[in-house]
Amino acid sequence: MNRQSLTTWRQLATILAVLLIGAVALGLRLRATQLLPIDYDEDDYLGAAQRYAQFMATGDVQGLVDYAYNYEHPPLTKLVYGVAILPLPPAPLLPEQSSTLPPAKSLPQPHFRIARTVSAVMGTLEVLALAILQPLAGLLLAVHTWTIKYTSQVMLEPLPALTSLLTVLFYVKFRRSRSSGRIPAATGWSILSAMALGLTASSKYTYCIVGLAIVADAVWLALAARTPRDDAGAPNHHLRAVIFDLLPWGLIAIAIFFATNPRLWSDPFGRLAQSLLYHGDYAQSAHVRQFNFPFWQPLVYLLGPVPWHPGVFVVMLDIFITVLAGLGLGRLWREYRVCALWLAIGLGFLLIWPTKWPQYILTITAPLSLAAGLGMQGALWEPLLRSLQRRRAPDGPALRTAGDQRIARRDSRRALPWLVPGIIALSLLALFPLIYQAAVALTDFNAISIRDGIQGGVWRAVWQGLTGQAQPVTVALFDSMTRTKEVHWAGPTVLGQLLGGAAPDLLAFNLLWVVLSMSLQAVLGVAAALMLHRRGVRWRNFWQTIFILPWAIPEFIGALIWLRILEPGFGWLALAQAIPADALRAQSVAGPDATLVQLLVAATWYGFPLIMLAATASLKLTPDEVYDAGAIDGAVGWQRFRWITWPLMRPLLAPALFVRGIFAFNQFYLFYTMRVEPPTITLATASYYLFAPTGNFGGQFAVSAAINIFTVLVLLGLILWLARLTRGAATEEVTYV
Structure with missing residues (x-):
């Protein structure tokens, strides 16, 4: 053709x-x-x-x-x-009525x-x-x-x-x-x-x-x-x-x-x-x-x-x-x-x-x-086509010789004793809990059936469901379900609801929280590093120590500090303003937007030091000759930062941003300590509220486990997306500079 x-x-x-x-x-x-x-x-x-x-x-x-x-x-x-x-x-x-009235029948x-x-x-x-x-x-x-x-x-x-x-x-x-x-x-x-x-x-x-x-x-x-x-x-x-x-x-x-x-x-x-x-x-x-x-x-x-x-x-x-x-x-x-x-x-x-x-x-x-x-x-589509084309290609990679294969097997046997302890530790600390959470997410495990669940009821229900011996029971997300003393098979219903967008308010806030908190931490951290790196700054080491202190404080303790500052009525801010407790309580946290602002202030405070340290390290590694060459070419002010400082800073900032992003996505102590309610909570906080055997929807261990599995999937997808988005960018910019 x-x-x-x-x-x-x-x-x-x-x-x-x-x-x-x-x-x-x-x-x-x-x-x-x-x-x-x-x-x-x-x-x-x-x-x-x-x-x-x-x-x-x-x-x-x-x-x-x-x-x-x-x-x-x-x-x-x-x-x-x-x-x-x-x-x-x-x-x-039709009558002309107010548009705020209910629709016609x-x-x-x-x-x-x-x-x-x-x-x-x-x-x-x-x-x-x-x-x-x-x-x-x-x-x-x-x-x-x-x-x-x-x-x-x-x-x-x-x-x-x-x-x-x-x-x-x-x-x-x-x-x-x-x-x-x-x-x-x-x-x-x-x-x-x-x-x-x-x-x-x-x-x-x-x-x-x-x-x-x-x-x-x-x-x-x-x-x-x-x-x-x-x-x-x-x-x-x-x-x-x-x-x-x-x-x-x-x-x-x-x-x-x-x-x-x-x-x-x-x-x-x-x-x-x-x-x-x-x-x-x-x-x-x-x-x-x-x-x-x-x-x-x-x-x-x-x-x-x-x-x-x-x-x-x-x-x-x-x-x-x-x-x-x-x-x-x-x-x-x-x-x-x-x-x-x-x-x-x-x-x-x-x-x-x-x-x-x-x-x-x-x-x-x-x-x-x-x-x-x-x-x-x-x-999806183009990688699939490329994969099919590679499979149809007549010439594949050259096979290793028999000698190379024997050397590879010998090296693997020598390395195996050193790898086994790590494999066992990884299985006990990460893989088994993840597998168990996935099993729990397939059942209706709850606070009433906890005795049966920890005695093997979870594995029994999963086995019965996978082998067709049991029909799935109904488990709804954020709904007080009918609870029994035995664990039953529920299937991937809750996880399917989450993947289908059954909790868009939680996911939207969680993603927005990561973007806003990370952006503020990055801006403040980079700005602090740039200010302290300037020539003639007095007491530079003292200010660096002060700025690092929030990072050294445990998150739970830091959240308590901010709770004492922002608490309506009796917080330090309320006492300093001399506003009556009832009046300030009525004004504070008037809605989710105000709550988000308070949370961002606290998160930025104890999140920016890590970014500042990474930015400071990159600035110290940058030779002065690079800036001198840029000055000859006319790079001053914003141009100097955009074309010299920022490209050289990115390789060290990227890992710090990845780490802080993961912590922000899974942030829990701040929301729990600040007594925040939906919709301004993360998926990790929602999982805890469903897990804790208190409240109207507490004790739903299966739903909590499903949210945890969903969180892992979303976080994995975000990490892969960010890695794909920034793949090679830092190296290219440094090479260009």
């Missing part, structure tokens, strides 16, 4: 795969339209669609312009629903079914658009449960999710056409991108984040293309080119936004300001504050499937999509930087914005799925 035929077959296979992915997406969404119950806002948006359909049927343009219910959102998606139900016989108009048919079907079709078109760019990404978006839910209901999400993705896809085509010199084609793609952005703004404001990502990408390209003449103070022609490209692009988007937003036709700026300002007031309203969501709540949604509708979703792979996205971030940045910026800016907005409704994450599920598709391709 020649190359042209092979290319043709590949194109046909890609088209077939895209169509198949679209069929899967449409089938899953049509199934959801039938099974999902009526949700919040569906009655509001369907009622608005009824009135828009009435205005269009009677030709009442003024009514179309002045309709004010649900004015905080642009009307385009509701207009689309109105067009869809326009041919249907009119139904009684029933909605008019077939209007409700048609509107949901239109939503499912728009959601399927989004999947098809992404599948054309990257088929694996389209498949992952097709099965993402949160995306299925909110693109199968009468919600605002389906249309802006589609148009925002088209905005980026057209922009990518514009960049590629521009780089290849096809200016007319590039102009056409730019106009299409601007039109899609305008339609996005006319559907829902939050999806306009995609426009910020495009602007950021254009500016990034301009800065990357700066010349020495630009650095010398001459006009930056690349930035001028960016402005020249973005100005008409933005004007077209604004024109489309106003043209497709009838409410703005009579009073454009007044009504636009009224609509935008509403969201700021609503974000601070009592309705939002009563839920008291932590700022990392969007991460909870991304790390678990939709928990409210059992039986609706065929597969629930949301947690794996997010994990694969982490593996594909580097490749996403290299191949589709604008999508990486879209994901970063969108996630940053979701973390900052006070309103934490789950449908908001659909602003980033498309770039998240693209990152996951690239991660799956780079971490």
Whole structure:
């Protein structure tokens, strides 16, 4: 088969795969339209669609312009629903009630079914658009449960999710056409991108984040293309080119936004300001504050499937999509930087914005799925293909000679007596407890059956289950189960729930805790090392000793110290401020965000000394000639740190960061001593709370063991990911310097 035929077959296979992915997406969404119950806002948006359909049927343009219910959102998606139900016989108009009220128990048919079907079709078109760019990404978006839910209901999400993705896809085509010199084609793609952005703004404001990502990408390209003449103070022609490209692009988007937003036709700026300002007031309203969501709540949604509708979703792979996205971030940045910026800016907005409704994450599920598709391709699919190719290769590695094999066996026999004690110690101290924990996790072992369990009941139950002699009993995560005096086989139910995203709040906080605590410790540790390394610092050894003291204090004692400092009412901070105990107790730890801040202060205090020591050692090993050479080349201030100090510091910092990261992930004493409650606890703390035979859910040894096994798997995955992410980077940078 020649190359042209092979290319043709590949194109046909890609088209077939895209169509198949679209069929899967449409089938899953049509199934959801039938099974999902009526949700919040569906009655509001369907009622608005009824009135828009009435205005269009009677030709009442003024009514179309002045309709004010649900004015905080642009009307385009509701207009689309109105067009869809326009041919249907009119139904009684739904009442215009507060959006905070519970959803209606029933909605008019077939209007409700048609509107949901239109939503499912728009959601399927989004999947098809992404599948054309990257088929694996389209498949992952097709099965993402949160995306299925909110693109199968009468919600605002389906249309802006589609148009925002088209905005980026057209922009990518514009960049590629521009780089290849096809200016007319590039102009056409730019106009299409601007039109899609305008339609996005006319559907829902939050999806306009995609426009910020495009602007950021254009500016990034301009800065990357700066010349020495630009650095010398001459006009930056690349930035001028960016402005020249973005100005008409933005004007077209604004024109489309106003043209497709009838409410703005009579009073454009007044009504636009009224609509935008509403969201700021609503974000601070009592309705939002009563839920008291932590700022990392969007991460909870991304790390678990939709928990409210059992039986609706065929597969629930949301947690794996997010994990694969982490593996594909580097490749996403290299191949589709604008999508990486879209994901970063969108996630940053979701973390900052006070309103934490789950449908908001659909602003980033498309770039998240693209990152996951690239991660799956780079971490799983391509290595599998390379492995198959190596197996098919006729020439393998040369076999060792018989003499080499005899020498290897002799060396192994000589080393075996020295290895046996270590193997035995490793088996007793690490492997056997891990195997026993895995066995316990497969049972319903609890505080009531502790006598039977320690007398062999755990192994009996596991043997009966593996040999088919016993049927599994039901064990639920974080649920007070029915307990008996004997241990029974439960199977991998709890572990499967955890792997499926049954505890996304714990996992999200644990990962966030590692990132934030490690970042603060690294910044403070490196800053302290740099300050103490400066020439002329007096009492350098004294300050180093003071900074190392927190590391020398046991974690439990350090946690007690911070508890005495921050304790509401009678802590040292409360006594120093002379605030009444009841008042300070009411103000302190008002929510998970405040709790996280207090925990981070304590963790940074006794975690940064190790980073400081590693950074100090690397600074002492750096010869002064390197800095002298950098000074000759003009490296001062930040440039000196970025291109000289940091690359030479990384080889020694990396092991320290790995160690501190493992300790942070498994941190327990701090949370236990500070009397922290969910959701601001680590997996290790949750495991202890379930293990301790106190409280409503205590004494669940099997569930605690399952969490421990899950923690080991997650931690192992993080270590492998970090090792893969930093593989060779430090050596390359040092060689470069």
